[in-house]
Amino acid sequence: MHGPDRTIDVVLKWRRSTDVGAVLMPQPEPPVVGRRECVPTMCVVHPERVVEHEYLGLLEEELQEEIDEWEEARLAEDDADAYSSAPPASYATYEEYEEAMAAAGAAEPEEINYMSDLSIAPGWKVGGFASWHLTDPAPVDCEVCDSAMPPLLTVDMWECDGASRSWLPVEDRDASDDPRVIDPTGVYLGRGLMRVHTCPAYPVHPHRLSFL
Ligand SMILES: [Zn+2]
Incomplete structure (x- = not known):
């Protein structure tokens, strides 16, 4: 639906939770919708409370530097670990080599990054911080x-970004290529996020x- 300036018309209704009665069945649908990507696909919400932290570029400069240093120190630690546990350079068979590589890969700690893993969760959410x-x-x-004005509601195209899966619920990790997990609502606003x-x-x- 178009609002002023041909943008999306968002209407907020404030209600007390005690006033919310039984869910209507069938769910009423809007009489007119300009674009189908404004209407969520039928899906179920499993809300999960997570802690977010302010966008990196909006933190005090000193804290930004501390975070940079912490990330660099973690990377250096990971490199040192990988070096000290490096497998021998020769193997009797190719299978042995493959096994050793797989074991090394599994033991490798995941790279953690403030921006994509710790500060701001992707996906639909209430509250939290805005990523810029x-x-x-x-x-x-x-x-x-x-x-x-902090964000009240974020409407996102993706529930996880390709680079980082750290925000994905544990039960969805094995299905993280499934479009129903990555994009359950099918809503696409702006360039993907409103x-x-x-x-x-x-x-x-x-x-x-x-x-x-
Ligand atoms: Zn005001």
Whole structure:
């Protein structure tokens, strides 16, 4: 649906959880939808609470440097481990060589990175922080009272990014190539991600959208 400026028309409704009654069956559908990728595929939500941390570029410079140093130290440690446990250079058979390589690969610790593994989870979420990895951080402030507006809801095309699977639920790890796991909702807004920001001071102040 088009809102002002031909953007997506987002309507927020605030309700007390105690006022929410039985779920309607069948679920009502919007009478008009401009684009089918605005309508989620029927799926079930299994919410999981995770801890996020502010986008790297928005942290104090000193803390950013500490994180860089920590990541570099971890990489150096991993390299040292790989070197000290390096298998001998020759094997009796190719099978032995393959086995040794597989064992070394399995023992290798996963590379951990603040940006993709520790700070901001991909996928649909309520609350948390906004990632600005495709654009520079842009302030989203309330038009009425100037408060910085955190994201209330993030609508994402992907539930995990290709490079990092650390946010994938354990039960989905073996099916991480399955489109129903990676993209269960089929919703595609903006260039793949839309955030709804609300005013932390007064929820009735108009919300704002940001896209990535
Ligand atoms: Zn406000």
